[in-house]
Amino acid sequence: MRVLTANLTYKELNLLIALQENPLATFDWLAKRIQASKSIVFSLMQKLSSRTNPYFQVVATTNTWNLGKEIVDILIEVDKEENLRLLEKLCYYHPYTIYRARSFGDNNGLLIQFSIPMGTKEYLKALFKKLQESDILSKFTLLEFASNPVIFSTPNVDFWDPVNHKWRFNWEEWFKKKEEKVSIAGPEAPSGTAKKWLKQEDLAILREVVNNARLKNLEYIDLLAKAGYSFTPQTFSRKLKRLKEKCISGYRVYLNPNIFDLYSTVLIWGHSDPAILTSLQSKMLSHPIPFSSTFKINNDVFYWYLHLPPTHLSELLYQLRTKLTDMRFNYIDYVRAKTYLPWPPTFDEKKKDWRADEAFMLSDILRELKIT
Numbered sequence: 001m002r003v004l005t006a007n008l009t010y011k012e013l014n015l016l017i018a019l020q021e022n023p024l025a026t027f028d029w030l031a032k033r034i035q036a037s038k039s040i041v042f043s044l045m046q047k048l049s050s051r052t053n054p055y056f057q058v059v060a061t062t063n064t065w066n067l068g069k070e071i072v073d074i075l076i077e078v079d080k081e082e083n084l085r086l087l088e089k090l091c092y093y094h095p096y097t098i099y100r101a102r103s104f105g106d107n108n109g110l111l112i113q114f115s116i117p118m119g120t121k122e123y124l125k126a127l128f129k130k131l132q133e134s135d136i137l138s139k140f141t142l143l144e145f146a147s148n149p150v151i152f153s154t155p156n157v158d159f160w161d162p163v164n165h166k167w168r169f170n171w172e173e174w175f176k177k178k179e180e181k182v183s184i185a186g187p188e189a190p191s192g193t194a195k196k197w198l199k200q201e202d203l204a205i206l207r208e209v210v211n212n213a214r215l216k217n218l219e220y221i222d223l224l225a226k227a228g229y230s231f232t233p234q235t236f237s238r239k240l241k242r243l244k245e246k247c248i249s250g251y252r253v254y255l256n257p258n259i260f261d262l263y264s265t266v267l268i269w270g271h272s273d274p275a276i277l278t279s280l281q282s283k284m285l286s287h288p289i290p291f292s293s294t295f296k297i298n299n300d301v302f303y304w305y306l307h308l309p310p311t312h313l314s315e316l317l318y319q320l321r322t323k324l325t326d327m328r329f330n331y332i333d334y335v336r337a338k339t340y341l342p343w344p345p346t347f348d349e350k351k352k353d354w355r356a357d358e359a360f361m362l363s364d365i366l367r368e369l370k371i372t
Contacts (some may be wrong), residue, residue, distance in 0.1 A: 008055075008162050015044050016157045016255070023058045023251040024213060049214075056255050058213045060341070061117070061152070062206065063249040068192025068354065069115050069154045071098075071150070072124060073143040073149040073303065075330075076107035086369060087112075090339065092130075093368040094348060095346045095360060101337035103267065106328040109137065111267060115342075116361075117354035118191060123361040130362075134371050143269065151281065155262060155307075156256040156290035166261065169290055171315040175323075179279060180286035194246045195352050200344035204229045205236070206243055206339045213251050254292060257307050257334070260290060264310045265334035268317070269303045270326040277302050280323065307334070309317055 008016070011034060018033040019025065031038045048055040064070060078084045084102070087110055092099040099113040114124060121144070128140045159168050206225060208220050215223075221236050231239070257263045277297040281321070284295050292307040302324060308316070321327055350353050355361075366372070 002066050005166075011040070012048060012055075013157055013160070015041065015048065015252075019056065019058070020154060020253050021154060023253050033361050053259075054256060055259055056253055058102050058251055058253055059207045059211065060206075060213045060248045061193075061250045061252060062210060063129045063247050064115060065191050066189070066246050067195045067198075068118055068195050069096075070118050070121075071145070072111045072114045072116060072121060074110075074114070074124070074128065075103065075107045075141045075143065076109040076128070076137050076276055077107055078114065078137050084109065088338075089253075090365060090369060091340065093365050094127075095176040095343055095355070097340045099195055099337065099339050101265075102333040103330040104287075104333070105330040107141075107330050109149075111330070111332060117356040120356045120361060122360065123356075127365060130366060130371065137138070143296075143301065143303055143305075145296045145301070145303070148296065148298050151284045152250070152252055153284065153288045153291065153295070154252050155260060155292050156288070157255070157260075158295070159290035160260065167290065167309055167312070169312070171312065171319050172358060174283075174287065174289065175319045177283060177287050179283035181282060187330050192353075193243045195354075198243075198247075198347060198352070199349055200347055201231075202239060202243060203342050203344040203347055205239055206247055207344070209240070209243070209248065211341055218252045257351040262307045263334070264313055265305075265307050265312065265337075266330040267303070267330040267332055268320060268327065269301075269330075270328050271300045272302055272324045272326070274300050305332070 005293070014034040015030060018030050021033070021078060022029060025033070027038050027041050030045075031041045036044075049057075052282065062069075066350070076087060088100065088216075091097045091112060096114045096116045097112065098115045101111050101113075103109060103111045116124065121142070125142065128137065131137050132140065158164075161168050204224055206219065208215070208223055217233060217236055217240065220240070221231050221233065222230060224236075255262065257265075274297075277300070280302075281295070281297055291306060291308040291312075293304060293308075298302040302321075306316075313317075317327075346355055
């Protein structure tokens with residue numbers, strides 16, 4: 001893999017910083033923020049978001065609580081290549097897959113992430129138990145975090161040295177920082193409130209916004225028309241507004257990992273004293289690291305998925321090892337990873353709920369894989 005480095009001008013770097021502050025910012029706002037003309041901002045954005053080699057991407061994060069869903073991560077140990085390919089097919093056939101990647105290290109196999117209707121974990125367990133009994137996999141581990149808040153960090157180019165093309169960040173200093181007690185507000189409404197008005201066409205819109213949150217309304221309308229969903233500008237605007245308010249929890253700026261030396265993707269998970277994990281959680285909230293990561297804890301269970309520079313990995317592992325009573329490490333094949341977007345037919349408009357029957361989430365999948 002050829003690794004590129006970001007040879008950014010001062011204005012380009014400032015523009016990326018401004019986007020991280022306000023991922024959906026208008027050209028007018030960005031122009032004022034970096035003190036440049038609107039035409040210059042437009043030109044810079046054309047370069048930084050080019051289709052052939054984009055420097056960044058803005059994506060939306062769905063509000064799983066309001067949608068009545070939950071995220072479940074599964075680590076699967078697989079010995080044979082043919083079985084690994086079969087499980088990758090499973091990710092395509094399963095209606096609620098959102099991510100899969102090959103993993104190496106403590107777990108040789110796959111990391112798969114599902115966004116399933118709440119209360120349907122038993123179908124996942126039954127599915128992978130059947131695959132285990134069929135000798136397709138040797139072991140699987142469900143990493144469950146219930147409704148506990150997920151902390152996302154994004155690359156912060158304030159820490160990027162454009163002259164030496166490296167990140168100015170010290171892990172030892174970060175671990176020594178005194179964290180501030182930051183409370184995380186729980187959900188205000190019961191789970192699944194959006195299901196009362198949700199339609200498949202809303203999920204089609206959500207699918208496009210999750211994939212690219214900075215398109216213009218007419219661009220979304222054109223994409224949706226090609227997928228068989230027709231909207232007037234007024235109807236689309238109204239639906240998008242409600243989706244943003246009720247079904248999207250935030251927006252993140254992803255920097256191109258190959259350009260910014262962030263191509264090492266790892267998963268660190270394990271166990272520790274809940275007080276230590278809560279302290280790390282507070283540190284992530286009060287002093288976010290300048291790299292893209294997903295941080296989750298649940299009582300004594302710890303999960304940290306990161307994109308970071310290869311030169312930073314050793315120091316992170318060294319510092320983190322003293323905090324955990326049990327530490328597992330996996331290298332993730334991010335280059336060949338696959339992301340799956342929301343699939344509109346998973347929602348039953350008549351029942352106003354997600355499809356969650358045994359056939360849809362278990363037997364139909366096994367039949368597609370030809371497993372009896």
